[in-house]
Amino acid sequence: MTDNHFIEKFKSKSDTELEMIAVNSKSFVFDARYAAITLLKDRNYDSDIINQVEKEYKNLVKAQESKTKDLKSQDQRLIRGIRQIPIKKTGKYGLKSGNELQVKRLNEDYFQVRIEDHFISEFAPVIICKINDDSTYFCYPFLYLKSTLKFGFGGTALIIILSFLGYVENEIFIFSLPLVMSIGLQLLLMPFIYFVIRYFFKKRLRKE
DSSP states (O other): OTTHHHHHTTTOOOOHHHHHHHHHHHTHHHHHHHHHHHHHHHHOOOOOOOHHHHHHHHHHHHHHHHHHHHHHHHHHHHHHHHSSSSSSEEEEEEEETSSSEEEESSSSSSSEEEOOSSSSGGGGGEEEEEEESSSOOOEEEEEHHHHHIIIIIHEEEHHHHHHHTTTSOOHHHHHHHHHHHHHHHHHHHHHHHHHHHHHHHHHHHHHH
């Protein structure tokens, strides 16, 4: 609460006004109420509301500590779960939607995470999960290289063959189109897909 901006804002208010703010939990956020009792304590003002708000603060701190501890425990379960996947193998986890969450272990600490569905996953990016230690990890979006090779380079090879057969024009732009489209589509989907995959990754694996 040391950075509580309400303290400076409320300095000109009277003791009665500050006490009214501290009491009114419906109209004022907790930071405002806590700033009010902080100023009252500085003025040596005696009121039961000071003890009440301080008790609320302690309960909020305990609740936040409990939540942080629970999330850490969930992350530890997630990390233990994916570390059981052998290197170069893929762990598969069913989702309620009928799709499949796939976690491929690339090496000791890196994993590729994607959602397999009936269509968009073939053209969508993936996320890479890096394990830092037994309770922390970091995720970031990345191109789905299999898709890039299949549709990008594969499409380019097909166009080159068709150009030799005279079915398409022999132009650099035409040759590069499949690769550009494959990478461009993944980059376009990347912000949305990142959060979707990360959400289901955490939700599904934390329960393991």
